[in-house]
Amino acid sequence: MNEGKVWLVGAGPGDVSLITVKGLYAIRHAEVIVYDRLVNPELLRQAPEDCLMINVGKNPNHHPIPQDEINAILVEYARQNKQVVRLKGGDPYVFGRGAEEVEQLAKEGLAFEVVPGISSAIGGLVYAGIPVTHRDYASSFHVITGHMCQGNDPQNWHAFAQLDGTLVILMGMTRLVEICQQLMAGGKSADTPAAVVMYASQTRQQVARGTLATIHLEVERQQLHAPALIVIGDVVNLHDVLAFSATQLEIDQEFVC
Ligand code: SAH
Numbered sequence: 005m006n007e008g009k010v011w012l013v014g015a016g017p018g019d020v021s022l023i024t025v026k027g028l029y030a031i032r033h034a035e036v037i038v039y040d041r042l043v044n045p046e047l048l049r050q051a052p053e054d055c056l057m058i059n060v061g062k063n064p065n066h067h068p069i070p071q072d073e074i075n076a077i078l079v080e081y082a083r084q085n086k087q088v089v090r091l092k093g094g095d096p097y098v099f100g101r102g103a104e105e106v107e108q109l110a111k112e113g114l115a116f117e118v119v120p121g122i123s124s125a126i127g128g129l130v131y132a133g134i135p136v137t138h139r140d141y142a143s144s145f146h147v148i149t150g151h152m153c154q155g156n157d158p159q160n161w162h163a164f165a166q167l168d169g170t171l172v173i174l175m176g177m178t179r180l181v182e183i184c185q186q187l188m189a190g191g192k193s194a195d196t197p198a199a200v201v202m203y204a205s206q207t208r209q210q211v212a213r214g215t216l217a218t219i220h221l222e223v224e225r226q227q228l229h230a231p232a233l234i235v236i237g238d239v240v241n242l243h244d245v246l247a248f249s250a251t252q253l254e255i256d257q258e259f260v261c
Contacts, residue, residue, distance in 0.1 A: 008085030010078050010109055012102050014095040014121015015039075017128040018206040020046045021253035027119045029261045034089040036081045038074065040100075042093025042231060044206075050255060051089075071101060075108040082114040093231075095123040099149050099174055123147075125172045128204030128233055132211050133247030134240055136170050141238040144169030150176020150183055150234070165190025170237035177230045180223060184216045187236065192216060197240035202232040207252065213243065 011030040016022030023031075031037065031050045039048065041061030048057060058077060060069040081088045096102030096118060109116045125147045126136055136145040150173045152159060164171060165187045176183055180200070188194050194217035202210045212222040216236060 007115060008082050008087065009115040009117060010082050010088045010090055010105075011117050011119060012090045012096045012106055013092070013119040014100075014123075015043045015047055015091050015093055016122040017094055017124035017131070017204050018042070018044050019131070019250065019252075020044050020255060022122045022127065022205065023047060023255075024119060024121065025261050027121065028255065028259075030087075030089050030117075030119060031091070032261065033087055035086040036088045037091055038077055038088065039091040040093055043091050046254075047091070071104060075105055078105055078109060079112050079114065082109060082112075082116075092121070093124070094128075095121045098123045098125060098147065124204050124231075124233055125174060128201060129172065129235060131205040131209060131250055132199065132201040132233075133243040133245070134199060134201070134235055135242060135246065136172065136235075136239065138239050138242065141242070142168070142170040145172060145237075146170070147172045147174065148176075149174055150179050161186030162190030165192040170235060170239050173234040173236070175230070176234045177223075177228075177232050180234060181220045183234070184219060188216055192236070196236055197238055198234070198236045199240045199243065200228050200232050200234055202228045202230075204233055205250070211243065211247075213240065 013027040013030050034051050034055050036056045037051055038058045038060055060074050078088060078090060092100045092102055106116055129136060146167055146169055196216045198214055198216050198219040200212045200223050210226060210228060212226050212228055214222045
């Protein structure tokens with residue numbers, strides 16, 4: 005790797021061993037890593053010792069580093085011909101604003117490469133024993149943000165209520181009650197199975213189960229909070245059969261890539 009480049013890398017939902025071989029390669033060769041709050045810090049230990057680490061983590065309520073500044077950091081180091089890794093939780097193009105960062109690099113004529121990651125919306129649910137599709141229960145799935153930034157149209161929950169497929173809602177925890185109410189008002193049965201999965205794929209993962217009408221009570225009882233996935237649909241019931249305990253793997257330093 006001689007020329008500077010920004011690698012936009014998806015880190016997966018939290019279990020470190022879900023990073024791709026190509027993502028690990030980028031981390032192992034990085035000179036600068038710009039990472040988010042949802043990235044497992046264990047992954048950063050795979051970087052070279054002299055790698056510069058920049059934390060641009062955002063909390064749901066405060067945004068310590070505005071997007072413009074993140075873009076500017078990437079552009080600055082790319083211009084210095086550095087190997088820059090922009091490490092994001094899950095897949096970088098699923099509600100990660102990754103595309104905006106790459107658009108900026110493209111505009112500046114800077115080299116980039118994107119390495120997909122396992123999205124929490126699919127892979128995270130796997131760890132909770134919830135398949136997003138199943139021949140008998142769901143022939144589509146829909147990944148929705150529960151949080152719209154100012155200026156954007158509010159989500160049309162009544163339209164989503166008409167969909168038969170599995171609904172997976174990210175960034176929805178602060179509006180859980182409202183979202184469930186809107187879906188019921190839009191025609192979804194109050195009995196529709198619902199689950200909330202906090203820290204999916206991590207050792208601290210917790211799952212709450214209920215229905216559209218009751219899930220918020222279980223969430224309150226277990227005191228679940230972000231980051232969490234809300235999943236609505238009959239596939240939730242498969243948790244009873246498909247839940248498993250995951251093997252904890254560390255990334256072997258001897259593993260060369
Ligand atoms: N690009 C990420 C999503 C970024 S949006 C991806 O593909 O997974 C951030 C939201 O993703 C969080 O608010 C939460 O709803 C969800 N999320 C990400 N990682 C999660 C995890 N390990 N467990 C539960 N939810 C997670």
